[in-house]
Amino acid sequence: MNPLLSAEQAVLGAVLLEPGQLAHLEWLAPDHFHRPVHRALFTALRKLRADAHPALTVEEVVPLSWVTDAVDEAGRHVRGLTAAYAHTLIQSCPRAAHAPVYGRMVLEGAIHRSITRHAVRLHQAARADALQGEVEQALHYADVLAGVLSDLARRWGTEPRPVAPPATAPAAPVSFRADQVAEDERFLLAVLAEQPRAMDQVVDWLRPGDFADPAHGQLYRCLGALHHRGEPIDRLTLLWEAQRRGLLADSTLSGDQLTAICEGMGPGDAAWFGEQVLRASVTRTAASSARAIRALAENEALAPGRLINHALHALGPLDEVRIRWQTANGHPAPSARAPAPSSNAPPPARVHAALTRSTPRSASPPSARPGSALNPAAARSPSRGHG
Structure with a gap:
C-alpha cells in the first residue's frame, strides 16, 4: 500500500461524502495531488x-448529483475517471471528518516532490552553465528554488530559516x-606568483x-598569507x-x-583568470547544493518543516559565492536583511516593563560623619528592590 496514494484517495473521498469539508481545505491546491485524475477531480x-x-x-444525505456532477466536470479535463472510481474513493476514506489531516499528508508529499523537481532543475542549469562558461541560469x-521553499513553508505553517542537517558523509565533489x-x-597561480601586485586584484x-x-x-x-603579512612573493x-x-x-x-x-x-591578467576560477566555483557550488537538496527531498522520513529549513541551509554556500561573484564583476553586494521578529517574542510593553525594573534607581550617597571615609560597599548603587 502506498500511503501517499491512500491519502489522496481519502481526502477526495471525504469531500465526496461531506462537501462541507472543502471549507477546511482552502490551503490545499489541485497541484498538490500526484495523480492527474486526482488533480482534475479536486x-x-x-x-x-x-x-x-x-x-x-x-x-443530511448528500445527493448523488454531487458525485456525478464532479465526475462529469473532471472528465472534461482528464481521461479514465468513472463514477465507479468515485465510489472507490468514498470507500477509501476512513472518516470524512479527518479530511484536513489527510490533506496535510497530500501536502507533505507535494512538498517533497516539488523540492526534488526544482533541485533537479537547478542541477541541470548548473551543468549547462558550466559547459557554456556562464552562471546566469544557475x-x-x-532564486526560483529559494522562492518555492518560502512558499512551501508558508503553506505548511512554519517559519523558513536555514537549519543545518545532522552531520552526514561529505558528498563527492561535482566536476564540470x-x-x-x-x-x-x-x-592564475602562476600569474600570482610572478607578479608582485597581482594578489591585490583578486584577494577581496x-x-x-x-x-x-x-x-x-x-x-x-x-x-x-604572504600577501597579508606584506612579505615578498616568489617561487622560493x-x-x-x-x-x-x-x-x-x-x-x-x-x-x-x-x-x-x-x-x-x-x-597574464590575474583578474581575468580569477573570474574564470570563481565562475567555475559558482556552477560547481550550485550543482553541489542541488544534489544535497535532492538527497534531502528524497528522504521520505524527513518532516516537511525540517526538509525546507535544511534545503535553505544547503543554499547558503551558493549565496556566499554569489555575493563574491557580484563583487568581482563590480555589482554591489545585496544588503543583509534584518531578521524578522520572532512570533514567540514577548510584547513590547512587557519588554519595556522588564527593562524599567532592571534599571537601578538613582539615590543620594549616604551622609558621612565628618572625618570618616565612605564605605565602598555603601557607595555602590542600591540593588533592585522587590517592594
Missing part, C-alpha cells in the same frame, strides 16, 4: 463549490570541464575553497610557506609541482 469539486452546487446546502534557478578548470587555476573576492583542486586551493592560501618564498604549513610533508604539494606551476606561464 479542481472539479472546488468549481462546484464556487458555483454554489445544491449539495452544499443539504445538511543563479536564476537558485575538469581539465579546463584545472588549467585556469594553474595559470577569491577564496581557497573556490579552487576545484584542493592542492591549488592550499597554494592560493599560501599566497594569501612560496615554497617556504608551503613547507611551514606542512603541505610538503603530507604530500598535498611537492616541490616539483610548485615549480611547474610557477614556471607555467609568463605575464
Whole structure:
C-alpha cells in the first residue's frame, strides 16, 4: 500500500461524502495531488463549490448529483475517471471528518516532490552553465528554488530559516570541464606568483575553497598569507610557506609541482583568470547544493518543516559565492536583511516593563560623619528592590 496514494484517495473521498469539508481545505491546491485524475477531480469539486452546487446546502444525505456532477466536470479535463472510481474513493476514506489531516499528508508529499523537481532543475542549469562558461541560469534557478521553499513553508505553517542537517558523509565533489578548470587555476597561480601586485586584484573576492583542486586551493592560501603579512612573493618564498604549513610533508604539494606551476606561464591578467576560477566555483557550488537538496527531498522520513529549513541551509554556500561573484564583476553586494521578529517574542510593553525594573534607581550617597571615609560597599548603587 502506498500511503501517499491512500491519502489522496481519502481526502477526495471525504469531500465526496461531506462537501462541507472543502471549507477546511482552502490551503490545499489541485497541484498538490500526484495523480492527474486526482488533480482534475479536486479542481472539479472546488468549481462546484464556487458555483454554489445544491449539495452544499443539504445538511443530511448528500445527493448523488454531487458525485456525478464532479465526475462529469473532471472528465472534461482528464481521461479514465468513472463514477465507479468515485465510489472507490468514498470507500477509501476512513472518516470524512479527518479530511484536513489527510490533506496535510497530500501536502507533505507535494512538498517533497516539488523540492526534488526544482533541485533537479537547478542541477541541470548548473551543468549547462558550466559547459557554456556562464552562471546566469544557475543563479536564476537558485532564486526560483529559494522562492518555492518560502512558499512551501508558508503553506505548511512554519517559519523558513536555514537549519543545518545532522552531520552526514561529505558528498563527492561535482566536476564540470575538469581539465579546463584545472588549467585556469594553474595559470592564475602562476600569474600570482610572478607578479608582485597581482594578489591585490583578486584577494577581496577569491577564496581557497573556490579552487576545484584542493592542492591549488592550499597554494592560493599560501599566497594569501604572504600577501597579508606584506612579505615578498616568489617561487622560493612560496615554497617556504608551503613547507611551514606542512603541505610538503603530507604530500598535498611537492616541490616539483610548485615549480611547474610557477614556471607555467609568463605575464597574464590575474583578474581575468580569477573570474574564470570563481565562475567555475559558482556552477560547481550550485550543482553541489542541488544534489544535497535532492538527497534531502528524497528522504521520505524527513518532516516537511525540517526538509525546507535544511534545503535553505544547503543554499547558503551558493549565496556566499554569489555575493563574491557580484563583487568581482563590480555589482554591489545585496544588503543583509534584518531578521524578522520572532512570533514567540514577548510584547513590547512587557519588554519595556522588564527593562524599567532592571534599571537601578538613582539615590543620594549616604551622609558621612565628618572625618570618616565612605564605605565602598555603601557607595555602590542600591540593588533592585522587590517592594
